[in-house]
Each structure stands twice: as structure tokens, then as C-alpha cells.
Amino acid sequence: MPIATVNPATGETLKTYEAMGEEELERRLQLAEATFRTYRTIPFAERARLMNKAASLLDELQQDIGRVMTTEMGKPIKQARAEAAKCAKAMRWYADHAEELLGDEEPAEFDVKDSGASRVLVRYRPLGPVLAVMPWNFPLWQVVRFAAPALMAGNVGLLKHASNVPQTALFLEDLFHQAGYPEGCFQTLLIGSGAVDDILRDERVKAATLTGSEPAGRAVASTAGDMVKKTVLELGGSDPYVVMPSADLDRAAQIAITARVQNNGQSCIAAKRFIVHTDVYDAFAERFVAGMKALKVGDPMEEDTDVGPLASEQGRDDLEELVDDAERSGAAVLCGGHRLRRPELPGWYYPPTVLAGITREMRIHREEAFGPVATLYRASGLDEAVLIANDSPFGLSSNVWTRDGAEVDRFVRDLEAGAVYVNGMTASHPAFPFGGVKRSGYGRELSGHGIREFCNITTVWHGA
Numbered sequence: 001m002p003i004a005t006v007n008p009a010t011g012e013t014l015k016t017y018e019a020m021g022e023e024e025l026e027r028r029l030q031l032a033e034a035t036f037r038t039y040r041t042i043p044f045a046e047r048a049r050l051m052n053k054a055a056s057l058l059d060e061l062q063q064d065i066g067r068v069m070t071t072e073m074g075k076p077i078k079q080a081r082a083e084a085a086k087c088a089k090a091m092r093w094y095a096d097h098a099e100e101l102l103g104d105e106e107p108a109e110f111d112v113k114d115s116g117a118s119r120v121l122v123r124y125r126p127l128g129p130v131l132a133v134m135p136w137n138f139p140l141w142q143v144v145r146f147a148a149p150a151l152m153a154g155n156v157g158l159l160k161h162a163s164n165v166p167q168t169a170l171f172l173e174d175l176f177h178q179a180g181y182p183e184g185c186f187q188t189l190l191i192g193s194g195a196v197d198d199i200l201r202d203e204r205v206k207a208a209t210l211t212g213s214e215p216a217g218r219a220v221a222s223t224a225g226d227m228v229k230k231t232v233l234e235l236g237g238s239d240p241y242v243v244m245p246s247a248d249l250d251r252a253a254q255i256a257i258t259a260r261v262q263n264n265g266q267s268c269i270a271a272k273r274f275i276v277h278t279d280v281y282d283a284f285a286e287r288f289v290a291g292m293k294a295l296k297v298g299d300p301m302e303e304d305t306d307v308g309p310l311a312s313e314q315g316r317d318d319l320e321e322l323v324d325d326a327e328r329s330g331a332a333v334l335c336g337g338h339r340l341r342r343p344e345l346p347g348w349y350y351p352p353t354v355l356a357g358i359t360r361e362m363r364i365h366r367e368e369a370f371g372p373v374a375t376l377y378r379a380s381g382l383d384e385a386v387l388i389a390n391d392s393p394f395g396l397s398s399n400v401w402t403r404d405g406a407e408v409d410r411f412v413r414d415l416e417a418g419a420v421y422v423n424g425m426t427a428s429h430p431a432f433p434f435g436g437v438k439r440s441g442y443g444r445e446l447s448g449h450g451i452r453e454f455c456n457i458t459t460v461w462h463g464a
Helices: 022-039 044-060 062-073 077-101 109-114 141-152 166-178 193-201 214-227 249-265 281-293 313-328 382-390 405-414 447-452
Strands: 003-007 012-017 117-126 129-133 156-160 186-188 207-211 230-234 239-243 271-277 332-335 353-356 373-379 399-401 455-463
Touching: 003 062, 003 166, 012 166, 022 129, 022 156, 022 186, 022 193, 044 062, 044 077, 044 141, 044 166, 062 077, 062 166, 077 141, 077 447, 109 117, 129 141, 129 193, 141 156, 141 166, 141 447, 156 166, 156 193, 166 186, 193 214, 207 214, 214 230, 239 249, 239 382, 249 271, 249 281, 249 373, 271 281, 271 382, 281 332, 281 353, 281 373, 313 353, 313 373, 373 382, 382 405, 399 405, 447 455
Parallel strands: 129 156, 129 207, 156 186, 207 230, 239 271, 239 399, 271 373, 353 373
Antiparallel strands: 003 012, 117 455, 332 353
8 A cells, every 4th residue: 555645535645655765764763772772761750741742732733633634534523633632631641640650569568578578569661662553543542542651651662654644643753753752752654564574573673562453463463473572452343332221212322323433433442233122122223223314424624524434445345345245135224325426525435324134144243344334233132132242253342221230230241342331432541441352452552551561560579
């Protein structure tokens, strides 16, 4: 894939970039290694000052970077500005909490004495340059939720961003530079995916994090395993959204619409499979389908647009194939179901779509639908709802709507996912760990768990 900004609302190529050559990559790797040696010794107070400065700059540039993101990958402009604001919030959260999260820990006195020591400490030390392979769907947030904790821990970052968001990638490097970070603390590598393997094999790169597709995750994990390097992977998701009879149906249906079409439906943690108890299935479906039909599909730069284009023509075609396969196999199309053909919308648009009558033989049952397409399932009771929810290779997050405490306990116990959101939609927050199980990946981002992922957890033992 060429490194280029292609406006998905029009299909027009706006700007192209040459991939960095071996000489430039070598210079940047040398710089990262050299910078780490000194940056790792900078006190937390100074790291926090720099991170807060970056957050303030991001607030000032929110309008500009919002337009860049919308131009590069098509998210509605209001959502783009909100993404920038969320990034600034996360930066400030880590600036405020990193020192406490990475403070020395002292084991229990009994265990210290039992070991024959006078004192034992557990200390968190940075690893070094960390490679981040990031996707286009949240081009700012996905990077910042890695960069903020990594930099606050004393690591330095090397970003290989998706090839269709190069301006956002370069903006991030410039943002940290303008904030006053030492040169080499955060560098964007304009390279294709084929160059990732060699960089990860370089001894100067100590670890890697990837958010993206399952094949990309397998490739990075394989190389990292061969090199015995730490990785964190956040891959695909096909999150269940379970609605039980005691739920507030109006609220559940309203939130379901947002949960499915946020970011034009291109979100790993978007609810995709709507599993509804048979007693309330018809009532929920009526509300949900009506709400999906009412959404405005249009120019993502317009303030009242609900759903913009998909980020790429290939993405639109892949989604269309999933829907066509389901329809050929007997699924009912309750709304949408065919690409938009409107002269005023020449880009890669696909309408909000709801499918019912899904069977296990359909591709959409087991594959992630990365766009505004929802699947409806009817469940006879709690047991069947859990079975359908877990009948997926993915396990990123989940959503449960019920007012029954016993049902909540059962779902929390039995759902195979990295999170369970009760009477609300999944959303990432800097204070809470984020990640999945099964083919959704491993490791955690955000919170104290995320900042410790790329630390050397060191036992310091003092003799009597």
C-alpha cells in the first residue's frame, strides 16, 4: 500500500510520501537508542511537565488535527475533535499518575524476613525503544494510549502508523517535538508493513505493541517470539450486546445505535452482534432498526453527519461481501444492505445495515464486520445468550443490558471477554485496563496495567 492521504469521501489522492530508506531508518534507530540512555534518567516531574505541555498543545490544535483525521480516514468531524480531546485527557492522566503507578513496592515484612533480607523492593524500570504498529481507525487515540504511558515510564517510541494516515503520524512526532521532548523520544517511521520485521529484529528495539488485524498480529508476535521480545496485541473484535427482558429497552436501543456506528462502524470495540431475549426481541428490533434508518449518511466534514465513508475502497468491498454472503445464505436485511450510489457521495460509503436470521454457516457470524452493519440474534434465555455471545473467535469486550443482579453476576462470570459493560456501551478510559482474550490479542493497555507492560519489573534484595 502506498504511503498516501486518500480522501475516502471522494477517493481523491491528496498527498503521497516516499518510504524512508535504510540510511534514514538506521539514523533514527541510533537516535532512539542514544536518547533512551539519557531520557530514562529524567525525573518523573520533568516527564510530567513535558506530557502536560503536549496535552496543552493538542488542545490548541484540536480543530486542525480533527480536520486532518477526517480527511485521511473519514470519521465525522465531531468525533475527530472528540478523539483529540480524549488524547489530551489521557496525557494528563498519565502525567498525574505515572510516578505513583511506577513507585517502588515493598513486599510483606514476613516474606522479607523469610528470604533473609533486611529490605526488598520491587522497582519498575523502562525497557528502551518500543515499536508501535498502529491502525488508521483511531489514528490519534491508538497512538497516544501507547505513547503517553511509554514516555512517562521512561521508554522512547518508534511509530509505524497505517500507510493511509501519514499526516496524522507526522503530526504526532511534531507534537512531542514542539512540547520540548528530547530529539529521538518519539519518532514516526514512514515505512511500509514489509519493513516492520527487520526493525523488530533489530537488537536496539526492545519490545512492540500492535493494534490491528489478526494476520498483522500473528506476524509481529511470530517475529517477537523468535527474538524473545515482549509484545502487547489488540486485534479484532466482534463484541456481543445482550439485551434481557428487564432492560430499559428505549435506552438499550438508543445506545445500541451509537455502539454500532461510532467511527462509521470501524471500531474493534463497537458492538456488532446484538443478542436479544425472545420476550423483548421484536420490541427491541423495531426501535433499533428505526434508529439505524434515521441516521444521516453524508460528508464527514458536515457537523450533522452521523455516518461518513469507510476508510478505504477495499474495506467497503469486504463489508459488502460479508453482507451479500449472509443474504445469499438466508439472512433477512431489515435495513440497508447495499452500497450507496448517490452522485453527491462519490466516496466509499455503506449505509447502516441490520441483518437478522444469522446462522453459524454465514461468514458474518465468525468474521468481524468492520463497518456500520449489525447482526441480530434471538436468544431463548440467559444460557443461550451466553452461548451465542461466546460463539466467536474474538473476545475483546461485551455489553449486557439487564436490571437483574443475578444475571449480571452470571454474565460477568461466563462471558469470554476482556471487559463487561453493564447497561452501557464499551468505551476506553485511561484509568481502566483495556485488552482482550482469544483472538482479540493479549496484554493490556491503559491504567497501571498498561504502563507496566513495557517495564523491567526488578527485584532489589538487600542482605541483612
